[in-house]
Amino acid sequence: MARAVWSRLGRILWLSCLLPWAPAGVAAGLYELNLTTDSPATTGAEVTISASLVAKDNSSLALPADTHLYRFHWIHTPLVLTGKTEKGLSSTIHVVGHVPGDFPVSVWVTAADCWMCQPVARGFVVLPITEFLVGDLVVTQNTSLPWPSSYLTKTVLKVSFLLHDPSNFLKTAVFLYSWDFGDGTQMVTEDSVVYYNYSIIGTFTVKLKVVAEWEEVKPDATKGVMQKTGDFSASLKLQDTLRGIQVLGPTLIQTFQKMTVTLNFLGSPPLTVCWRLKPECLPLEEGECHPVSVASTAYNLTHTFRDPGDYCFSIRAENVISKTHQYHRIQESSRLSLLSHCATLITVMLAFIMYMTLRNATQQKDMVEVADFDFSPMSDKNPEPPSGVRCCCQMCCGPFLLETPSEYLEIVRENHGLLPPLYKSVKTYTV
Template sequence: MAPTVALRLGRLLWLAGLLPWAPAPAAAGLYELRVITDGPATTGAEVTISAGLVAKDNGSLTLPADARLYRFHWIHSPLVVTGKKEKASSSTIHVVGNVPGDFPVSVWVTAADCWMCQPVARSFVVLPITEFLVGNLVVTQNTSLPWPSSYLTKTTLKVSFLLHDPSNFFKSASFLYSWDFGDGTQMVTEDAMVYYNYSIIGTFTVKLKVVAEWEQVEAPTKGIVQKTGDFSASLKLQETLRGIQVLGPTLIQTFQKMIITLNFLGSPPVTVCWRLKPECLPLEEGECHPVSVATTAYNVTHTFRDPGDYCFSIRAENVISKTHQYHRIQVWPSSLQPAVFAFPCATLITMMLAFIMYVTLRNATQQKDMVENLESPTGARCCCQMCCGPFLLETPSEYLEIVRENHGLLPPLYKSVKTYTV
């Protein structure tokens, strides 16, 4: 196709070079020629091409009132002209292409009475002709999103095929549409418009095959004629950010590492922003540093240094919507800090108890030594005391002596030092 276009452009330049270059009139260079067309078109369909002469400085110049001062010249081969219409400052032709290709159409304007003069203005347009149907696949949704080809899941889509047929070439044709929505769903309809609802997020390609069929009654071909066309549109299905699920502790100690998992109920990417506050209040713009998250989960790590009641204020948004969430946390003093002081206290208490026991045992030992040094009473008195019981004892010392004689004494913890006088 490219060599064909180059060949035809070269032919146009060659034809333009054949134009005589005589002295230009005063109007040359003051105007430009604008060419518009309703192409592209299928083979056999009529195409309209219009050329209009306008002033270059946005209309401050006026065109001559007499339109017969200028003449429009067209080069359109191999397209066949089916009609032509001239106006005061414009010219319109109707052409038909019987073979597919990209065809350049050139037009220029000269003075009506000076064929040897330089053109007042010139222009050209490339007209695509195809053997297939020409049209567009249009997808619309009630909810508009801020970026192209993006739509919401679980919301009805309207998918329509718009046939490009300005000359009403397919007025007697019947159409059949085969739809493939890219998620495994296919259908065949006779209507150019369908409604569909995607239930999951993702990028899908809607494919459409159109078949047009009609009966041709005029030459050169008679009988049933059929034309087809394949069309597609890429769709990105997203979900609104319905909320944030927070998974993490609500009670923690100081100097302990805390990990909170945020699960986003919506489509990534998500912009996340969080901050610790004494109260659960929404975050304002610029109050925290946003982080871009490409998945539906994100971990927040923090270590508290001071005890107290805190609130994690979290803001998340995707290009569809935004939401806020809060998570309260109570921070208690770390258990390691009381243990540091508990060990010295326990040690001190143990030492004090040991000292008290030591003093008690020492006093008891001294009393036992004193009992051993007392003289033993007579056997008769001892017998009487043993029979009569401790209630008949005259003094406590006598009771201690009887107990010692009947039960024995523990050996002293230390031997008493005896003193000798020389």
């Protein structure tokens, strides 16, 4: 009997303890924590972490009007807590890390008078702490390109180093900047901003080494010089407008011969190259040829000619900056060979005609010279011509130039006296 009474009393007491915390239990799962931090940070610098209680999934659930109903609980070890503030349904802490590493920080919210009750919301964040300087290298240019980390050559670049020090830990430090632009140019400045102009295209890496020095009071009241360094880099892709296309290839080709033409792009590699053979050198219209993607400054195109004639390679190249056109004439050599053969034949015919003309003119001249001599029977009035001329004319030209057979026979007698006469004398008788 007594045991039953005590059992009932125990249950009543248990329920009485749970009743004050019923609203917190009902709120569990309806809220969440938004965490923000200004990390990363260098060792010795202060890091700020804030947590805010909000309705879960941006629902229309109203937040409690009495902000004193809830309490924030933090776990940040081994980071050293330097400050904590709470305002409304948010809480902020400030911690310092003296060794590098990644440190987890957790927070949860419970009812104000029951820290052992079920949490209304939980949050978790990792703080990266480094022994080096923290910052970013930012590159800007007046002309922006749609490609990531892409910039124009021959246009001034602004390169800036932005130190990340939200707690002003390095406010008394003196900085020195050592720049390397990746093209052989180096410089040292005391300013965190420099201006530079790349004259050639390509991919370059800007490297920066930052040194910070400041005085710090040690625990023994003496002053010492502290130093921190940091290495930063940024990759840049320098682009240029297409100033033209250099075409290297033959201008004469034979039928059914494969021809290769090399295109050298004067400027940044284009995104697309388009070409087509035309009877005349005219610009390509949109959709007139199929574009080809090109990722270098040179491209080879090949084609086999199957029909004789004159052709023109019409080429268009473009990138996101500009576009350009170029032309290259090609002549199929079978047509040239036919023309060459015709020209050779005409030359031979002209030479033959000239030869025959000169030969006839020479023969006529010889005939005229021979006709100037008198080949009639020799007499005192017609002295005999020189023997050499006479012989030549009689032996070579005589048969063609003498007009009567008697003259020819006379010449034969004189030159062939030992031969019998060509006719017998006729005897006459008197009856």
